[in-house]
């Protein structure tokens with residue numbers, strides 16, 4: 321018998337919206353901006369070269385490798401300096417990327433499901449990425465949002481869930497974490513003592529090597545049904 325629910329936390333990318341096309345578009349928006357504002361940088365660093373630079377930054381600073389905003393900004397700063405631009409260009413370029421990266425359309429059922437769940441329980445966001453629930457227009461449903469930079473680690477690292485629990489101020493066993501990633505979300509939540517729900521939108525088989533989630537749902541509509549059943553309507 322699972323503990324009574326006192327709070328819910330949500331992964332963002334690929335749980336509340338489809339992320340790969342957003343990242344592709346954000347990269348394209350950044351590329352167009354660089355070609356216009358910093359043509360020497362754009363000519364010298366294509367997308368793959370900037371990705372290699374981010375990997376070098378991460379390797380040189382493993383303690384900050386979970387902080388994707390830092391990796392992007394620092395890689396752009398190095399590319400700017402190497403191409404004859406001043407360092408602040410990197411902040412502007414990252415801002416362009418981040419705006420496009422937060423230009424998302426949630427899955428159709430998500431706004432209604434979050435609104436309904438938020439009437440029953442406090443909701444929290446727990447993301448490894450640099451999308452922001454307020455910037456994407458879903459902030460009103462959430463009490464707080466924790467990202468990897470704030471937690472000092474990325475899921476499935478237990479420090480990520482520890483930060484969430486400190487903010488939510490509820491016992492681990494009463495918090496249900498909801499996400500699409502079997503490793504980061506489900507195994508991570510389980511290891512930290514939380515309940516877990518796997519959002520499996522495409523009907524994938526569960527990775528056999530991992531213990532199953534407490535709950536499996538195809539979308540947040542199914543999650544609402546399960547949570548309301550447990551809370552009693």
Ligand SMILES: [Mg+2]
Pocket residue numbers: 331332333334335499500501
């Ligand atoms: Mg995800």
